[in-house]
Amino acid sequence: MSAEVICVGTELLLGDILNSNVQFLAKELASLGIPHYYQTVVGDNPTRLKEVIEIASKRASILIFTGGLGPTPDDLTTETIANLFDTPLIERYEIIEDISQKFAARGRIMTENNRKQALLPQGADILPNPSGTAPGLLWQPRPNLTLMTFPGVPSEMKLMWRETAVPYLKSQGWGKEVIYSRMLRFRGIGESALATKVVKFFELTNPTVAPYASLGEVRLRISAKTASEEEAIALIEPVAQEIQKIAGLDYYGSDDANLATVVADLLKQAAETVSVAESCTGGGLGSILTSIAGSSDYFRGGIIAYENRVKIDLLGVKTQNLEEDGAVSAIVAQQMALGVQQRLGTDWGISITGIAGPGGGTITKPVGLVYIGLADSQGKVDSFECRFGNRDRDIIRSLSSYTALDKLRRKLLAKKLGM
Amino acid sequence: MSAEVICVGTELLLGDILNSNVQFLAKELASLGIPHYYQTVVGDNPTRLKEVIEIASKRASILIFTGGLGPTPDDLTTETIANLFDTPLIERYEIIEDISQKFAARGRIMTENNRKQALLPQGADILPNPSGTAPGLLWQPRPNLTLMTFPGVPSEMKLMWRETAVPYLKSQGWGKEVIYSRMLRFRGIGESALATKVVKFFELTNPTVAPYASLGEVRLRISAKTASEEEAIALIEPVAQEIQKIAGLDYYGSDDANLATVVADLLKQAAETVSVAESCTGGGLGSILTSIAGSSDYFRGGIIAYENRVKIDLLGVKTQNLEEDGAVSAIVAQQMALGVQQRLGTDWGISITGIAGPGGGTITKPVGLVYIGLADSQGKVDSFECRFGNRDRDIIRSLSSYTALDKLRRKLLAKKLGM
Numbered sequence: 001m002s003a004e005v006i007c008v009g010t011e012l013l014l015g016d017i018l019n020s021n022v023q024f025l026a027k028e029l030a031s032l033g034i035p036h037y038y039q040t041v042v043g044d045n046p047t048r049l050k051e052v053i054e055i056a057s058k059r060a061s062i063l064i065f066t067g068g069l070g071p072t073p074d075d076l077t078t079e080t081i082a083n084l085f086d087t088p089l090i091e092r093y094e095i096i097e098d099i100s101q102k103f104a105a106r107g108r109i110m111t112e113n114n115r116k117q118a119l120l121p122q123g124a125d126i127l128p129n130p131s132g133t134a135p136g137l138l139w140q141p142r143p144n145l146t147l148m149t150f151p152g153v154p155s156e157m158k159l160m161w162r163e164t165a166v167p168y169l170k171s172q173g174w175g176k177e178v179i180y181s182r183m184l185r186f187r188g189i190g191e192s193a194l195a196t197k198v199v200k201f202f203e204l205t206n207p208t209v210a211p212y213a214s215l216g217e218v219r220l221r222i223s224a225k226t227a228s229e230e231e232a233i234a235l236i237e238p239v240a241q242e243i244q245k246i247a248g249l250d251y252y253g254s255d256d257a258n259l260a261t262v263v264a265d266l267l268k269q270a271a272e273t274v275s276v277a278e279s280c281t282g283g284g285l286g287s288i289l290t291s292i293a294g295s296s297d298y299f300r301g302g303i304i305a306y307e308n309r310v311k312i313d314l315l316g317v318k319t320q321n322l323e324e325d326g327a328v329s330a331i332v333a334q335q336m337a338l339g340v341q342q343r344l345g346t347d348w349g350i351s352i353t354g355i356a357g358p359g360g361g362t363i364t365k366p367v368g369l370v371y372i373g374l375a376d377s378q379g380k381v382d383s384f385e386c387r388f389g390n391r392d393r394d395i396i397r398s399l400s401s402y403t404a405l406d407k408l409r410r411k412l413l414a415k416k417l418g419m
Numbered sequence: 420m421s422a423e424v425i426c427v428g429t430e431l432l433l434g435d436i437l438n439s440n441v442q443f444l445a446k447e448l449a450s451l452g453i454p455h456y457y458q459t460v461v462g463d464n465p466t467r468l469k470e471v472i473e474i475a476s477k478r479a480s481i482l483i484f485t486g487g488l489g490p491t492p493d494d495l496t497t498e499t500i501a502n503l504f505d506t507p508l509i510e511r512y513e514i515i516e517d518i519s520q521k522f523a524a525r526g527r528i529m530t531e532n533n534r535k536q537a538l539l540p541q542g543a544d545i546l547p548n549p550s551g552t553a554p555g556l557l558w559q560p561r562p563n564l565t566l567m568t569f570p571g572v573p574s575e576m577k578l579m580w581r582e583t584a585v586p587y588l589k590s591q592g593w594g595k596e597v598i599y600s601r602m603l604r605f606r607g608i609g610e611s612a613l614a615t616k617v618v619k620f621f622e623l624t625n626p627t628v629a630p631y632a633s634l635g636e637v638r639l640r641i642s643a644k645t646a647s648e649e650e651a652i653a654l655i656e657p658v659a660q661e662i663q664k665i666a667g668l669d670y671y672g673s674d675d676a677n678l679a680t681v682v683a684d685l686l687k688q689a690a691e692t693v694s695v696a697e698s699c700t701g702g703g704l705g706s707i708l709t710s711i712a713g714s715s716d717y718f719r720g721g722i723i724a725y726e727n728r729v730k731i732d733l734l735g736v737k738t739q740n741l742e743e744d745g746a747v748s749a750i751v752a753q754q755m756a757l758g759v760q761q762r763l764g765t766d767w768g769i770s771i772t773g774i775a776g777p778g779g780g781t782i783t784k785p786v787g788l789v790y791i792g793l794a795d796s797q798g799k800v801d802s803f804e805c806r807f808g809n810r811d812r813d814i815i816r817s818l819s820s821y822t823a824l825d826k827l828r829r830k831l832l833a834k835k836l837g838m
Contacts, residue, residue: 023438
């Protein structure tokens with residue numbers, strides 16, 4: 001018993017719209033514990049749609065359609081379904097009534113082409129649409145095959161799913177098993193390096209553990225399938241604990257946590273404040289820190305020192321070091337961090353200076369070379385050299401800001417844990 | 420001859436991620452004139468993936484895969500393809516070389532599991548991946564069937580598509596009838612207001628004109644379908660000219676132009692410099708200004724004055740005004756703009772102070788109230804009151820930064836045109 005999603009619409013094949021419906025349905029099916037192995041998109045073409053339904057109905061027992069229920073001639077989902085299962089379309093009086101009333105409520109008259117939306121295959125049930133004009137169908141054209149159709153407009157589809165499809169699916173016994181997941185998040189370690197450390201968990205079957213990677217971050221998803229959320233958590237928790245222990249400081253948070261929220265929590269717990277001195281990121285780190293509501297509790301401000309003159313005048317960077325070591329150097333990063341920490345009177349000062357490219361690189365200082373400085377209120381200052389490689393300017397700048405944030409996180413966490 | 424897109428990844432079936440890759444590919448295929456009738460999503464399961472490839476290879480002559488090229492055991496696309504076409508996988512020395520070099524450039528060592536990414540079916544060509552570690556394959560396992568694989572990470576996939584797949588497809592004769600478009604971009608006017616002004620163009624058939632709206636911006640897409648780019652431009656140009664004339668200062672640029680590039684060009688033409696003083700945006704405006712390579716020509720830096728103390732100490736904002744008018748007021752925005760313009764010695768100073776929410780709003784100063792200050796080197800300073808409404812913090816901050824940039828753009832443009 002599994003479900004399959006079929007999205008109908010030439011606009012999806014042209015790339016005019018992003019298919020957010022299928023992501024919504026995928027999440028919903030997972031939360032109801034309904035297995036779902038394929039998603040298909042097909043245009044407003046009855047021959048191809050028919051072929052897609054034939055293939056899907058051999059693989060799955062519940063077919064969920066979105067799109068093609070409108071009043072115009074290119075809306076073909078219902079008639080293609082009826083045609084495939086050799087069943088006549090019948091005009092439903094109650095749908096005509098309902099559509100007329102909805103039009104009347106909006107002060108409009110139902111047009112002739114809306115009558116098309118009242119046609120359903122003989123024997124099919126109406127799947128009510130609480131917000132839009134057209135209902136869907138709920139139909140078993142043969143044993144062990146249930147079809148459900150939804151409009152393509154996301155707001156209508158979602159409301160209809162929640163109000164009419166979910167109650168039906170639950171009445172059929174679904175939703176008794178839940179799939180519950182936790183996403184663990186890591187920084188400062190590559191996907192393959194982390195995978196090597198935790199490889200044994202990939203063999204597990206319940207919960208399962210799977211790795212994902214995105215820019216500068218690796219994630220492990222732990223998923224359990226059980227009768228209740230409590231049981232799922234009981235399965236997930238020990239695995240999560242063990243992985244977190246293995247990963248040490250590289251693990252930074254789970255689920256909706258991000259580096260900014262994690263650093264915010266650590267700073268609030270320590271009742272400490274931070275300020276930033278930014279060169280190549282131009283304010284990006286400050287922007288990330290202030291993306292969190294309530295960031296005024298721990299963020300005071302910063303200096304965007306893009307030009308050397310600003311580094312000298314507002315941060316106290318030494319002209320000699322700018323000349324001898326260059327603006328992109330460990331010593332300048334240290335002076336920037338210390339300068340902003342002192343001038344703004346914060347517990348921490350973080351600085352970033354680097355070559356974001358595409359120009360400005362040399363053999364000894366290539367594009368992607370970035371120094372991060374981290375100063376504390378005792379005047380102690382560290383610096384970190386990062387080599388992000390000759391990548392896009394945006395990527396280098398983003399990696400610079402998040403790496404700087406991660407350096408502060410590690411420092412705060414190590415201090416908290418007494419390491 | 421048609422193409423088909425197959426996206427591989429259990430995370431898509433679980434609804435963890437929105438499938439933006441398929442929308443990108445759909446648009447690209449349309450612009451190359453390659454017909455494309457089906458999109459399929461399947462999980463990291465070799466049996467099901469094999470079945471999907473078998474079905475697709477009967478319907479289409481170009482199969483485009485995304486996902487499943489990573490180094491971990493659940494990345495199965497390449498081996499499933501090889502297996503289906505009964506072809507052994509061969510380790511490619513040049514891929515090992517390339518991956519090792521990429522790891523080295525980032526100061527990391529290639530791990531053993533990355534070797535998996537160097538395996539390609541015998542006879543397949545390498546489809547180079549300019550940014551990520553794993554390349555794809557380009558392979559004709561039998562006449563009239565071409566397979567192309569891409570990683571699932573959107574930034575990698577897109578770069579790889581543009582740099583390696585498009586040249587290949589063009590060499591195969593695709594893209595001869597071109598759909599050529601120009602996107603005109605507008606700020607400071609709503610979609611319906613702009614549509615009303617240019618409604619007559621919506622009737623055109625070649626080129627066509629269609630409106631799009633996104634946060635704070637309206638776009639008009641002018642598309643022509645012709646045999647050559649020159650012919651298309653000849654159709655598009657007069658329409659674009661006429662629309663730009665109607666829109667006046669609300670039109671700011673076309674195609675890849677964005678507010679930052681437009682302001683950059685205007686500042687460079689005028690040989691003028693700018694600095695920023697940011698409160699609620701926390702560095703977001705500086706970050707946008709420095710997103711452009713070469714921004715050191717006109718951007719000197721700024722002060723992130725999140726806390727009032729920083730506004731007083733580093734920008735010279737008057738304590739009296741902070742107390743009487745509040746930090747979110749026209750007068751404080753003016754003092755901030757003037758303060759940063761003077762302290763950094765730039766031609767222009769822009770400031771932003773506002774209530775980004777979700778907390779901090781009052782009846783007289785609700786969430787979404789933002790003041791923008793704009794000072795010039797003659798000591799003249801303007802301020803602008805914006806009411807962005809009780810929306811998401813991120814949205815209010817983004818609208819604030821872009822509106823500030825747009826105020827500078829209008830000022831620079833008016834000056835340039837002698838208005």
